[in-house]
Amino acid sequence: MSPHPMPPTEQSARLREMAAAAPVVPVLVIAPGVDARALGAALVSGGLPMLEVTLRTPAALEAIAAMADLPGAIPGAGTLLTPADVRAARQAGARFGVSPGATPDLLAAAEAEGLPLLPGAATASEVMALLARGHDAMKLFPAAAAGGTALLKSLAGPLPQAGFCPTGGIGPENAAEYLRLPNVMCVGGSWVAPPDLLARGDWAGVEALARAAAALPR
Numbered sequence: 001m002s003p004h005p006m007p008p009t010e011q012s013a014r015l016r017e018m019a020a021a022a023p024v025v026p027v028l029v030i031a032p033g034v035d036a037r038a039l040g041a042a043l044v045s046g047g048l049p050m051l052e053v054t055l056r057t058p059a060a061l062e063a064i065a066a067m068a069d070l071p072g073a074i075p076g077a078g079t080l081l082t083p084a085d086v087r088a089a090r091q092a093g094a095r096f097g098v099s100p101g102a103t104p105d106l107l108a109a110a111e112a113e114g115l116p117l118l119p120g121a122a123t124a125s126e127v128m129a130l131l132a133r134g135h136d137a138m139k140l141f142p143a144a145a146a147g148g149t150a151l152l153k154s155l156a157g158p159l160p161q162a163g164f165c166p167t168g169g170i171g172p173e174n175a176a177e178y179l180r181l182p183n184v185m186c187v188g189g190s191w192v193a194p195p196d197l198l199a200r201g202d203w204a205g206v207e208a209l210a211r212a213a214a215a216l217p218r
């Protein structure tokens with residue numbers, strides 16, 4: 001029996017390095033008209049370099065492109081569902097990708113594009129399928145709904161080699177509880193970029209939320 005069905009890929013290793021930079025990955029839903037570069041700058045100034053721009057709005061790809069050369073920023077694309085999403089994200093300048101789940105086509109596209117991918121998993125079988133393909137860094141989604149910290153503690157027994165970025169239902173009130181777990185690399189969340197602050201262009205407010213998130217112990 002091998003603890004690693006397959007050695008972790010270089011992409012997984014790069015993701016782990018990126019995830020080590022800060023305890024929180026902001027999950028960004030950027031509406032048209034929002035100044036994405038100013039948003040990215042506020043988050044980076046607050047201490048959060050990884051920027052997950054979800055492909056859920058028509059402004060998403062442009063936002064990634066606007067952040068591509070932002071000093072200190074590591075822009076990435078979330079909500080990758082198809083190979084076409086992976087290619088579009090790469091072309092826009094995404095340096096990593098995130099998906100709520102994982103399909104063979106999506107994994108193959110990320111491998112072909114050389115895009116470090118954080119694929120989603122929520123069960124032991126899904127985690128095992130990703131490990132078997134060389135992914136030892138993954139997203140637990142939807143984290144709270146799927147079982148939260150209790151699920152992560154249970155997975156750590158048989159599958160300690162899997163590192164997670166739990167996302168979905170995490171906020172300032174419970175992030176520390178997740179970050180204390182040895183199999184949690186970082187957590188993802190939208191709370192650092194609330195839509196009302198983005199709509200108002202309140203970058204000082206975003207920076208303050210980012211600063212508090214970056215200071216979370218782990």
Ligand SMILES: O=C[C@H](O)COP(=O)(O)O
Nearest residue numbers: 027167168169170189190
């Ligand atoms: O779709 C959910 C995103 O992964 C972020 O979840 P959240 O708004 O609970 O932080």
Ligand SMILES: CC(=O)C(=O)O
Nearest residue numbers: 078079098099100141
């Ligand atoms: C929710 C999620 O995992 C994503 O949008 O990538």
